[in-house]
Amino acid sequence: MHLLAGIGVALGGLLSGVLVVSANAWMNSPAGFLLRDGIATAVDPLAAMANPAWATEAVHMSLAAYAASGFAVAGIHAYKLLRDRENLFHRHALAIALTVGGTAAVLLPVSGDFNARFVAKDQPVxxxxxxxxxxxxxxxxxxxxxxxxAAKGTTRFAIEIPRGLSLLAFHDPDAEVKGLEAFPREEWPNPLLVHAAFQVMVACGSAMAAVALFAALLAWKSSENLVRPPFLLAVLCCSPLGIVAVEAGWTVTELGRQPWVIRGVMRTAEAVTPVGGLALPFAFFSALYLALGISAAWLLRREVSKSPSFPAPADGTPVPETEE
Ligand code: HEM
Structure with missing residues (x-):
């Protein structure tokens, strides 16, 4: 029952994320309506959901969520194993978390490449x-x-790989890439923040993919290698990177779309609600989510620390389950 419930929660979470991302993708690539005199007509909700940005964004976000959660969980078990190397519960948990997080981390640069090529065609600015x-x-x-x-119209101190962007974005080293100067100044996103966020996301992703590939190599030689302190330390250091990359990724998507909230249709300034008196609901929801966050952290901590600490038997005999 526990396993079945877990599968249900996992599928529900995945579906919920994929559907939420459909709404965000629509803000990037609005579809499924015609705008006549500022009014949306011929509305087709299914075409709006299945907008051109949905597939690439949903795949990337789902992989990002598995990579971020897998690495965060792996970090907790790596920390525990640094103190008690023989603990069977933490060994198994580390292996599961690294399998889920590591597989997603290796696939993320591939999916990110699809995203970048889509953005190059659909949202060149x-x-x-x-x-x-x-x-x-x-x-x-x-x-x-x-x-x-932005004032000088140049990017300073960057390491430049000749023709690399044309090659990656269009699979052609001589392809033309539109620069910000091809667009009206008032339609530029903030290049400093968007570029920095993109670099952070790719740097975190590269580190996580490298650790995942290294983990696969170590495990292939002997599973004992996975509990050696230098490797556990590397996992511990990488543990927050997925969450950092997710935040950086959303910064790229959202700040990169500015000044539009719905690209080409509605500006962010027009979408700001003029309704007053929002301080109270804001404070209430902030307090509610803070309380939920604290109780989730407390419950998870309790689950992890009540795990059994018996050693793995050398002859491979299964260890009997205990209440604790
Ligand atoms: C390593 C190479 C990576 C590349 C080339 C890459 C590329 C991209 C691109 C181009 C976007 C913008 C998509 C858009 O606005 O339509 C994006 C968004 C995003 N990225 Fe990455 N990414 C990489 C790694 C990661 C990693 C490691 C994570 C998190 C663990 C991550 C999380 C996100 C998120 C949450 C978004 C916003 C939602 C979405 O568009 O799906 N990315 N990424």
Missing amino acids: KLAAMEGQFRTERGAPLRIGGIPD
């Missing part, structure tokens, strides 16, 4: 901000790091 690309040019370089300076 967002791509230009993500990459700190000010000039429209053929054979555009890929910039690692660097500080976009």
Whole structure:
């Protein structure tokens, strides 16, 4: 029953995320209606849901959620194993968390590549901000790091890989990449923040994918390698990276769409509600979510710390289950 309930929760969570992302994808690539004199007509809800950005965003977000949760959980068990290497519960839990989080982490750069190529075609101004690309040019370089300076129209201190951006975004090293200067100044997102967030996401993703591949190599040689302190320390250090990358990813998507809340249809400034008296509901919901967050953390902590600490028998005999 416990396992079945777990499967139900996992599927429900996945479906909920995929459907929520459909709404966000629609804000990036609005579809399923015609706008006549500022009024939406010929509304087709299914076409709106199945908008062009949905598939790439939903796959990327679902993988991101598994990678972030898997690494966060792996970090907890790595920490416990650093103190008690023989603990069977934490060994099994680490292996499960790394399998889920690691598989997702290795797939994320692949899915991110699909996202980036979609953004290059569908939202070129967002791509230009993500990459700190000010000039429209053929054979555009890929910039690692660097500080976009909107006033001077250049990205300083970046390591540039010649033709890398044209190659990645269009699979052609000589393809033309539109720069921010191709768009009206008032339609630029903030290149400094969007570029920085994109770099953080990709850096976290690269570190997580590297640890996941290394874990697979270690486990292939001997599962004992997974509980060696240097590897456990690496897992512990990577444990918050997925959550950082998720926040950075949403920063890219949301700030990269500015000044629009629904791209090309409604500006964020127009969407700000003029309704007053929101301080009370805001304070109430903040307190509610804080209380829910604290109780979830407390319950999870209790579950983990009441885990059995018996050692794994050397002859592989299954360990009897205990109440604790
Ligand atoms: C490693 C290479 C990665 C690449 C090339 C990449 C690429 C992208 C791109 C281009 C977007 C913008 C999509 C849009 O606005 O339509 C995006 C968004 C996002 N990324 Fe990444 N990403 C990578 C890694 C990660 C990792 C490791 C995580 C989290 C664990 C992550 C989480 C997100 C999230 C939550 C979003 C916003 C939601 C979405 O668009 O699905 N990304 N990513």
